[in-house]
Amino acid sequence: MIKYTNIKSIALLTVATALTLGSCGDDEPDVNVPVTYEFLRNGESTVSFSGQTTRILMAEEFAAAMTDFDKSATDLQEMFANEDATGGDVNPFSNEELNAETKSIRSKVAASTDLFNTNTVEASTIKTQMDQWIAAQVSEVFPNENELAEAGKAGQIADGTSTRYVSAKGLEYNQAVAKSLIGALMTDQILNNYLSTAVLDEATNIEDNNVSTVVEDKTYTNMEHKWDEAYGYLFGNSTSAASPLTDLGADNFLNKYLSRVEDDADFAGIAQDIYDAFKEGRAAIVSEAYDTRDKQADIIKEKISDVIGIRAVYYLQQGKIALEAEDFGGAFHDLSEGFGFIYSLRFTRDAGSSNSKFSGEEVASFISQLEEGNGFWDVTPATLDAISESIAAKFDFTVAQAAE
Secondary structure (H helix, E strand, O other), X not given: OOOHHHHHHXXXXXHHHHHHHOOOOOOOOOOOOOOOOOOEEOOEEOOOOHHHHHHHHHHHHHHHHOOOOOOOHHHHHHHHHOOOOOOOOOOOOOOHHHHOOOOOOHHHOOOOHHHHOOOHHHHHHHHHHHHHHXXXXXXXXXXXXXXXXXXXXXXXXXXXXXXXXXXXXOOOHHHHHHHHHHHHHHHXXXXXXXXXXXXXXXXXXXXXXXXXXXXOOXXXXXXXXXXXXXXXHHHOOOOOOOOHHHHOOOOOOHHHHHHHHHOOHHHOOHHHHHHHHHHHHHHHHHOOOHHHHHHHHHHHHHHHHHHHHHHHHHHHHHHHHHHHOOOHHHHHHHHHHHHHHHHHHHHOOOOOOOOOOOOHHHHHHHXXXXXXXXXXXXXXXXXXXXXXXXXXXXXXOOHHHHHO
């Protein structure tokens, strides 16, 4: 595993090696890695991930609506599940193109092949938890819009010039939902679904890819498309799909927090590493170099998992600092974001294995510690440090590195 202490020099070496050598398998064809994420067949682009862009846009509107006090529970649930999409008269989105879609956010939550295909009980529990947070925002927080929050009572709390709206335990349900979607939707679909060998090599995908058999009425093979769909959940809202590092932070989900981690000197280069791995893995599919493809998938799994872990620790530590300064509004906001990133740990991937870095039980234990008693009103710096250390122990970074 790469240690992040020398990440800049490592990143430069990685890029140079990829561009110079291309293939990393002795018995595989050479892999010609393009400068940007552009792939053509007969002069036409073979890159497509419109479904991923659609769900990112749906999630953007949905997350913003979680603090719209004019919304009902039905409104929010429809934005999440889009159950009326097949001919109903409910139009939950301001974007009419989204209202015309049959896709939904909820259907892809905890829906990966590797983690949840045979684990339907946990998948259902995760979806239900999000349903409950949505309902609680309307039933608990919205009625107390103008009430001051206190231990055991939902309401508003000042955070500098901002106003936060928290539950009786100090949790911002909107942050819990938005940050949990980073794991349960984007990360799970990238790492545990579309980059899964079970998905990439499903049915006749290898044979079809070897002879360039494309999907009917499309320009791409099914394997190429699965890889691109993974790419889309990270870069699907970027101004330039081919060169997405020019506007990191293009959405409020995984892309934004890759940008935040990239901006930390301890982890500078991580965005380039992920982008390069996506390019080389896609080029390897074109070249039928499947070992190379899988090695690049493992790099992506490791580094996107790092983003989730780093931000979980970061927010716990920022929350601790604010608690010690008795800045409860700031602390609760940071801890709410940390809460969502902790929930997202369940969807990380231990590269080279079929397992997440964190079991459902481990994540539930962290959450239970944060919610004990009056929740954030009662949580101690010692507890936040202990959780932070437990998370960092699964990664190759320290609490101090992530906390900056």
